[in-house]
Each structure stands twice: as structure tokens, then as C-alpha cells.
Amino acid sequence: MPHLQSIIHPAGIQAARVSHLWWVMFWICAVVWAAVAVTAMVAIARGRRGSSTATDAQMARSVTVAGGLSVAALLGLLFQSIVTGRALDTLRSPDALRIQVTGNQWWWDVQYEHAVPSRRVTTANEIHIPVGRAIRFDLLSTDVIHSLWIPSLQGKIDLVPGRLNELWLRADEPGIYRGQCAEYCGLQHAKMALVVVAEPPDDFERWLTANRAPASPPTTPEQQRGRDIFERGPCAMCHTIAGTSAGGRSAPDLTHLGSRSTIGAGTLPNTKGYLAGWIADPQHIKPGNRMPPTGLNGEELQAVLAYLETLK
Amino acid sequence: MSAGSPARALDVSMLPIHAFGHRSLMWWATMCMVAIEATAFALAITSYLYLKGRVPHWPVGAPTPRLLWGTVNVVILVVSAWPNLMARKAAERFDLSGVRLWMAVALVFALGFNIVRFLEFGQLQVRWDTNAYGSVTWFLLGLHTAHVLTDFLDSSVLTAVMFCGIVDANRFVDVSENAVYWNFVVLSWLPIYAVIYLAPRFV
């Protein structure tokens, strides 16, 4: 659907303001273009006949008028832009929900901030937000410059190493919105997407609480085996699953992997089949990304999948 | 425009075949180079001030550069403008022995400020790879050094030409224009000196 990531199909107040600005600018520019095009064509027709009797003084007046109209149109556009800019600023509020997003090559680390450390929530590549509440994103980067962009909700801003940038937005309709990194960041810039789920505040609170909990313990022997492989094998070197001994910080937090709709930063749907393919050979799907082939045999892979399925 | 008839012509055969100063083509070429390099210096200085503005304390991780050799070089460079001026005046009089004398004197100064520049690097009290402060300080000094070095080299070659090459009117013009470049090297040192040595102390 062309509206999954569309600037002109806004679902939040900020994007709506910009979309409105777009249409105002578009119509003014369309009229200006049409005027220039028509005048040029008339000029060519007149010029061919060589029949114009206009004096240079008359032409000077026409050019001055055209210049004046252009300046007026430009001032109109400038004014509209300033008005929109000011409006965008009004979303700031002290009781915004604060979410810290850190860009990495090629995934998004997401942390819901809280004064009490034990109440923070860490996830990756999927952001849930309550509808109707202002959200403030605090943006960082661990490596190169990325850019967080969720077109349905707000314009983009860069994640620059060494700087802290802010992004304010608000979703006004429940829905699932797609975002994508919008600053070239290397080999897999094309596949650094994210999913934003806007849901009613109660649903959001339920989600947040569920994600705050550590991973549910495995119940079957196969799941147990899967967790063992995860903790003792290469997975734990990079990934964290809260409640286990896997505490790697250089890859997405997988504690609640099962609750996410995509894997590989929006690259594939999160189903058992795709997950299997991803774990077996991530380089085939997203060549150059930082996850190496895990070298698990068929039985080990099934065990790990069984365990990961429990991480809802 | 054909010659047409009657065959009126603008006869320029009596015009001189050389000119000094802004009348000369090569003077404009020299000034273009000066403009380019001045822009480069201005941008390097701006980068220094930009990086300085991002931190509360400057210099970072190092003491301020020692003043001695940098200030000595201010003196040597400024004083070198005098034999440089004398060389230019001699050139404009077509005084070959005067040109030879004053260019040789100027070269002594040039050798001097190159040697002192080498000592200056040692007095910066920071390495280029320590941090951004070190990098941009070495960069500014290095940019000017490139000019100080090329000024010495090209003046040496020009002096050699005046001593043992074929000297015609245009060689005297070259000496005169070399003086323009020399003045640029001297003048450009002043703001760079101020930025490297004085800004960390007073600004």
C-alpha cells in the first residue's frame, strides 16, 4: 500500500501540519508554474510571428509586475512555512512520554525512560506509543549518522554521534506506521526500518508492563535446550534476554521478541519460518549486517526457535 | 568585424611589452592564488573557532602553546617584508644588481622563518593526534607552513634565475609579483598567529 509511509497521509498532529503546508505550497507552485508555462508559450507564438509592438518600457513594466507577483508568492510561501514551524513547536509538554532511541548499524535500540531504573523498558525496532499523548524522542547514535523518520507522524531528525537530538510527535489515530532510516549509513541502510504501533492508552500500558517483565522461563525440555544454546553459544555475545545470563549489548534486546511483528529491523515478518531462515543465515537476507551465520544444526535451530517463541 | 574600408586601424605597435603591478596579467593570476589561499585560511580559522566553541575549556588536554618561537617568527616575517619591498623596487627600476642583492637578503630571512617554523611545531605542546584541538592547531600551522616553504622554494628558484638565467623585462615583473605573494605569506601569518597563540590565552 503506498500509504504505509506516506507524508500526505498523516496520522498524527505534526505530520498533519506538514501535510497541510505541502498542499498549500503545492497549489501556489502549480499556479506559478502554469503561469510561467503559458506565458512562455504565448511568447514563443508571438515571437515566431515577430509581430509584437511592445516597447522595452512596456516590457520592463511587465517584468516588474511579474517580479512583484513572484516576490508576493514567495513571501506567502515563507509565511506559511513560518506559521507551520511555530505550530510544530507547540507540541512540547512536560508530561510527554520520553523514549530514547539509539541508532546502530542497522537497527534501532529503544528504551522507555523512567526515573526509576527498574521501570525502564528496553526493546528494539518496534515502538509502541499511546494515542493522543505527546511523545518526546531522545536520539543518540553509537556509530554513524542515522535519521529517524516516521512519515505518517512527523518529519525526520538525524541521530548524530556525540549529539543528543529531540523529536516531538503525537499519534492521533491508532494504527501501525512504518518508519525508515533516512540518512545513508552504510551497506544495509535500505533495510533499517522500524514499526511504530499507536494504540489506545490502556493497551499501551498493558504492553509496557508486559515488556517490563523478564523473559518467561522455558516450560518444555526443547525450550530449555534452546535457552541453553542461546546462553552458551554465540547469541549471548551480542543479544540480551532479561532473566537469563545472556547480556550482550551490541544487538537488539530479544527479551520480548515474540511480541514484535518484524525481525531484522523491519526486514521480514516475525514468523517461525522467516526467523529460522534469519538465524541460519542472516547474511543471505541482509548481506553485510553485523550478525554472522550462527552455525547451528537443524536440531539446535529448532530448539532455539522453540525457546524464542516463548518470548512474548 | 572585417577590416572594411577605409582601412582604419588601431595601431598598438608602440605599446610596451611588459607592465608592473595590477596592469600585468600575471599579477591577477597571483592575486587569484592569494584569494584562493586566503579563503582556505579563513575556513581553517573558522573551523578552529567552531571546534573551540563546542567545549567549555580550551585548549583541551594540553597547555597553551609556548609563545617564544611563534612570536620570533612574527618578527622575522614582518621584518622580511623590507628586503622584499626593496627587491620589488629594484625590479621596477630594472636594477639587476639591486634585485640580486635584496632577493638574497630576503632568502636569508626565508631560511630563518622556515627554521623557526620547525621549532614552533615542537613548542605547540600537543600532538596532531591527541584530540581535535591538537589536530586543528597543527592543521592551521601546517597550512601556513606549506606557504612559508613554497615561498622559500620559489623565491630561491627566482633568485637563481636572476643570477644565472636569461633575464628579460618579464623576469623583473616576476620578481615584483613574487613580492605580492611574499606579502601575503607575511600578512596571513598575523591572524593565524593570533588564533593559535593568543586565542587560547585571552578568548
Added chain:
Amino acid sequence: MTPAEAPRIVDNDPRLAPGGLDEERRRLEHTWRSPSGLIGWLSEVDHKAIGRRFIVTAFAFFVLAGLLAALMRIQLARPDNTFLNPDLYNQVFTMHGTTMMFLFAVPVVLAMGVYFVPLMVGARGIALPRLLAYSYWMFLFGGLFLYVMFLANVGPDNGWFSYPPLAGPEFGYGKRADVWAQLITFTEVSSLVVATCLICTILKMRTPGMSLNRMPLFVWAMLVVSFMVMFAMPAVMISSTCLILDRLMSTHFFNQAEGGDPLLWQHLFWFFGHPEVYIIFVPALGMMSEIIGTCSRRPVFGYLVMVLSMIATAFIGFGVWVHHMFATGLPQLGQSFFTAASIMIVVPTSLQIFGWIATVWTARRLAITVPFLYAASFFFVFVIGGLSGVMLASVPLDRQVHDTYFVVAHFHYVLIGGSTFPLLGAVVYWFPKMTGRMMGQWLGRLSFWLLFAGFNLTFFPMHLLGLYGMPRRVYTYPASMGWGSMNLLATIGAGVIFLSLLVFLVNVITSLRAGAVAESNPWGGSTLEWATSSPPPPYNFLPQPTVASREPLWHPELASPPVVGLESEKRQVLVTAVLDAEPDHRYKVPGPSLWPLATAMATTLMFIWSIFQAMGLVWGAIPTFVCLVGWFWPTRGKERLAASPPTRLTLRESLS
């Protein structure tokens, strides 16, 4: 000068009689000839020969960059395509942008100036001809270096703008980013040198009578552009040097962990990068004026406004660079200034557009020639790009469309509509002068309409792709986004562009062989390049014309006496005063020499070595210094070459 030295008007000068002219023609052909043979070709210093080389080489790079674009479009024609892997795609889009910007767009417009400015100002040659030759070799060697490295899988892959930290020592693997940074050094040195030659020629070698307010508008454009080059290119020289230093010498200019700042790169790069696009654009404004004036058979309306507009565009162009950084999180107050400047810069160009439309409106029987078609398309194509640029100037809207295909659409509309279309028109317009043949009419019109259709088909859908959320610099996209059909359309359009350029090339080749022979002024132009044969002789004019109006060829009744008295036994040109072109002195320009090539080879060695070893800069400087001494040391051999070059040069003679 003393009264005895002053120029005089002479009546019935025998040097202008047919016998006198023939005699002078013989001598001038002898003095100004370009020696043949390989050594002669390598020692060339004639601005027309070098201009042709620049143009042909730049168009060769244009074709290469176009083929790279074709590869990109094939990859993007379908979602999840596997035609190019991500590493290759990233190299390809970087090479496309780098080639177009540094190896085609700027060199080709400067080259049109190199060929035509001396002719249009009535000079016998260009200022600093050997330096011009050096600039060509640096351009060629830089481009060859880039492509050799690309073929060796060491092509740059960080975009034409090469942002650190991605291009820095930690994330920019291998030598790719160093190759990019050094390519910059080659091309910037080349452009800076050409700009110097043009400024000296325009300010000091205009023929008597051509005061500044009688200069053709194309010459004004090249003067403005040359100044822009001088003030913009140092910024990218500085930044690319700092990048190489960060990567090779462990400096920390862009390393935030040690007090550097990745945004410092962006400021320095875009301080160059924005004027860069106006450097590409302003010469085309000059070409527009020439073509429209000639085809309308009247002087371009509003000469003063045209000149001031180009100057204003250049000035304001230096004050808008932050609009490339609106998404980086800079303070809002600063951003507003740049929005205002970015909107204001539209005004001078609008006035020029209205002036051209007024010229066409009041034309005396407009000639809708192929050059005119290209020029007229500006009103339709460039204006779209200009208006999308105004949209991008708005921070809120830019924050949505920045780094999307909307921007790709915008800059192709302004660069192709605003520069390439007029450039192709200028090529057709000036082809007869350069080659002595007219280009084919039918093929000319066909290639124009194919280009017009293909261009719009390729780039208009990209506006929509951007609005629908497709970011830039992505090697693929998912099928679920719904971007497939517009991408396919763009790819088909690219195919049409390819076809149109093929037709253009066929036209060039067949016209060179069998085109209608061109007289000296086939279009009825008013400027001095049309006052000499097609192609011009090596010494450009005999006799050197003077002018008494802006359109000398349209006012034979104002004929002013041509110049006589320049020596024809040596290469001598007339140097005049800056403001009103009063004759000042006669100046001997150098003859053919291999030193420019030798110095370029030494410089190339120095530049390439230094990206592998820091000391390469020092070792490589030694042969460079030696070559420079050889170049400038006065010898009798040099005097002989400036007076009477042999028909074939020996190696020894060329290195005198």
C-alpha cells in the same frame, strides 16, 4: 605609458590591405600553429584544442555516469531485486554522483568557457595557456584514477558527499574514502586553475572597446562562475584534506569522542556544495542568454538585470548551505535565516526568466532552432525544479522530504533542466563554430524530444515516490510499499533518455563527417566568436576586431578600427585595462611545452602515493618541484617555441 607608447588610429594602414593581411596570415599560422605528432599533441597549449579535449572527456564521463545510473535504475525497477548487491549498488550510486558532479558538470561548463571566452572577448588566445594544459591533465588523471580504483573494487561507496563517521577511519573500510577524497583534490586543482585562466582573460585581455558593460552575457556568467570557484572550492579542499588526515594520520577533526564534530564536515562540505550547484547552473544562464538573444534576433532584454541577477545568485548562493542540514538538529533561529536566503535566491533567477520571456515575446521572427528548443525547455523543466527547491527551503516540509526521492527529483530537475538542457543547446549552437559543420536538423529535434519525454518520465514520478516515503540511497525496497510501479516508470524513462543520448551521439558523428558546411555566422549571432572562420584559426582573428557596442556583428555601422601592430613573429597578445579595455601593453604568451604534462604526472604521483603513505606527499613533492623548475626556468628553447614552433616537436624541444 608615455605618449610615444600610446596606441594610434591609422588611416589606410597597409597591414589591413589584402596583401598585408595575407602576409600576416602566413606568419601568424606559422607562429601559433600546434605541432603535430604525439609529442605535439601532448604539448598542446591552444585553448580551443584544450577546450575540445575537456568537453569530449567530460562527456565521456557523462556517458559513464549515465551507464551507472542505468545500473541503478535496473536494480530499482522491481522491489527486492538482486541485480546489484548492496556493496556494488553503494559504489555505483557514489560513482554516479561523484562522476556527474566532479567529472562532468563542472568541467564541461568551464570548458565551454575555455573554448569560447577568448573568442567572445576578441583575444588571440587565453591567459596562462600552459597552466590550462596542466588543468586538463589533472582532470583526466583524476578521473582515470577514480575509475581504475572502481574497477579494482576500491571505488568510493559513501555517497558523493562522503559524510563521516561513515567515511571516517572507524567505519570507512579500506581505501575507498581516500580515493574519493583525493579525486576531489585532482578536480578542485583543475577547476581552480581554469578559473584563474578565465578571470585573467576576461579582466585583462578583452579587445579594445569591450568595456565591462559591453561584455557578452556568457562572458559575465563565466566571470561570476570563476569567482565562485575560487571561493567555494577551498572549502572542499580543506574538508577532504581533513578527512584524509583523520583516516591516515589519526587526527580528530570529525571524531566526536575527541572533541571533533561530524557536523563540521557537513558545514565545510556544503559551504562548497551549495555554490557548486550554482557553479554548474550560472554558465547555463549565460548560454541561455546567448541562444535566446541570437534566435530572437534582438539583444536580450534587461542586460543590467541579467548581470546583476547572476552576481546576486552567486552571492546569495554562498549563504544558503545550511539548508542541506535542516534535519541535523541545529538551532532554529539559525535555520530561519537560511530558509529566508534559500527563498530569496529565487528572485534573481525569476527576473532572468521573465527577461528571457520578454526577449522571446518581442523577437523579430523567432527562429525555433534546435538550440532554441533546448533553451525553451528551461521554462518548463527548470521552473519545476526551482519551485520544488522553494518547498525544500521550508524547514517543516524539508524535515519530511529531506533524503527522499523528492530531493532526487528536485535536483535533477534543476541540474538537468537548468544546466544540461541549456548545455546541449549550447553544444548544438556552437558545434558549427567548433567543427565547421552544422548538426543534423532531424536527428537534433528527435534527440531533443526524446530527452524531454524521457527526462520527465524518469524524474517526475520521483516526486511522488518521495511523498510516499521512499528514502534515498537504498539499494532495494519491499514490495509491500507500493513503490514498484513508479520505480518501473522511472526506469523506462531512463531507457528513453539513453535512447535520446544515443541519437545525439549519432548526430554528432554523422555531422562531423557529412554535416552541412558551416560559414562563420550560421545563426546570425551578434558576438565576436561569429566574426571569425568556423573553426577559428589558431590565432583566433585576423585582424583582431575591436568593438563599439554590445552586439558588434549587428551594428556594422558602428565598426571600430581593428587592432594592428601585434607582433606576428612571436605569440603576442594585447593586454588591456580592467574596466574599459583600453589597450595597455603587449604580452608574450608561452608556446607548446611538455612541462604541464610532466608536472601533472608528478602531481598525480604525489597525490596517489600520499593516500597510501603520508611521506608520499614529501617524496612526491620532489619530482613536482623539479618539473615546476623546468616549466618556469627561462630558456632560449622556450623563446623559440613561443615564436616559431616546428611542425613536429622533438622531446627535447618540448622540454626546453
